[in-house]
Amino acid sequence: MKQHHLERQRYILFEYISLDSTEYFNEKEMTRAIWSSMVKLFGDYPSYKSGLWMVEFNSDLKWGIIRCTNKTKEMVISAIAFTNEVKSNRIIFHTIRTSGTIRVALRIQKEYFQNYRT
C-alpha cells in the first residue's frame, strides 16, 4: 500500500470566478495552476507530500474538490489563495468548506449551490 493512502485525507471544496473571459478550463489546467503555486510557495518536497489531486471538477458551474493529506490542508488552501491566474486568465478563488470524506463534501456542494448560487 502506498504511503499516502495511510494518511488521513481532506477534501477541499472551492469555487472560482473569472471576470476577464468566459473561457472554460479543464481539470488538468486547474490542477497544474494550483500545483505550480504550491511548488513556488513551499517547494517540491512539501508539494509531493501533500498528495494534491483534483477529485471532482465542474467547469460550467465553476467548482471543484481537491484531495490532500490532513497535515497539508492549510498549505493547500494557501496555495489556492496565491493562484492568481489559470492560462493567463485572472481568477478569484473561494474556499467553501473542507471535509474528511468525499461524500460529505459532495453533499455540502449541493446544499451550498442550492442555497447561495441559484
Place this chain on the structure above:
Amino acid sequence: MYEFVGFQNLFMEISPQEFKKNVELIQKIQNQTKIKLFYRVTVHTNDVNEFNCALNKISNYKALIIVLQSTNKDLLTFAAKNSRIDVLSFSSVEEIKSLTPGIISLIKQSKKYIEISLIDLFMQKTFERSRSFREIYKILRLANNKEHIFIYAGLESSIYYIKGPREIISILNSIFEIPLSKAKSILSTNPSGLIENIQNRTDVNFLEDGVRIVKE
C-alpha cells in the same frame, strides 16, 4: 466580490465630508448588501503638526475609526498614546520596519490595534515577495503572544487581489506559523473588539470599561 469570498463585515475607507453629506446614500448601499459596513478614515503623514491638524478636523466624528499610516517612529509613539487613534496601519515593508517592541507594548496597554496587510505578497513575485514574507514574519514573532492586537486589512487596489477570510487564516497558519485559533481571532474576534470600542465611544451611557449607566 467581498460577499463572494465570504466576508460578513467590512471597514470602508471614507472621507469625513462624504460621510456627513451622503448619509442616505450610505444607507442605500447598506440595504443592497448583506455585508455590514463600518467606516474609517486613514491619516497618511510623517509630520506631527500635520497629524494634529488632520486629527482636529476628524475628531468630532465619533462613529468613524481613525487609522494612522506613518513611517515616523516618534509620531507612531505619540499616536499610540493618543486616545482618538484606534488603529496603527502597517501595510508596506517600509512601514513595517518602523514598528518597534516599544510601540507594540504601548498599543497593547492603550487597547488599540495594529493593522497588517498581505497585499504586497499577492502583488509581488520572486525575491521581493520573499523579502516581504520575512518582514511580516519578523513582526509577528516580535508580537509573540500579543496576537489579540492584530487585525487584517485587505487594502486591495484591484478586485483580483481580494482573498477570503479562510484563505488568509490558512496563510497566517501555514506560512507565518501562527496557531489556527489565534489566526482566526485576527479575522473575527479582534475586529469585533474594535467595533465594540467604537460603539462604547458613541454610547452616552458608557463611562469606562466595566462601568455603564443603567437607567430604570
